[in-house]
Amino acid sequence: MEQTIMILTDFSIDSLYLVKKALDDYEDQSVNILMVHGVDVSSYPSDLLFFSKSVLYSKLVSEEFKEACSVLRNRYSSRINSFRFDFFTGFTNAAFGNFLEGNKVDKIYVAGNFQSRHLSGMSADITGFVRKCKTEKVEVNYVTSEEGPVSGQLARLFQMNA
Secondary structure, three states, X not given: OOEEEEEEOOOOHHHHHHHHHHHHHOOOOOEEEEEEEEEXXXXXXXXXXXXXXXXXXXXXXXXXXXXXXXXXXXXXXXXXXXXXXXXXXXOOHHHHHHHHHHOOOOEEEEEOOOOOOOOOOOEEOOHHHHHHXXXXXXXXXXXXXXXOOHHHHHHHHOOOOO
16 A cells, blocks of 8 residues: 655755665655645734645645755655645645645654755744644654765765664
């Protein structure tokens, strides 16, 4: 049975280590990967009217991150059934539970030391929702890379061990 794995992301290459870890844990089956970033959408009608996930995605995601995702997809193509991104825009635990149920999330991989970078004024930290939900979680601890050349960060991704 295909598993759907949710991973919190701040669109850094470091956050992709959790994808690699999940794929290594499921080496005998294919999985669906759902990368999620928290977004605080105001309730003003004009803000809601002009909110676009695709526009926000294009603003937040660097070419380097897209390249790293492509490398992961190619390297683990036999284990990845789907690899997609979404934004959680809710404000309550119930909304987060509905988000998990709607996306059929079976397990959440979360970094024990995850500190979400606020990439825009709309970014929101949703680790509190993750910690409180009843969905099975796998906590992974690793040392994040220092700022440096992106090519070095990408190479380091494949050298990291939990």
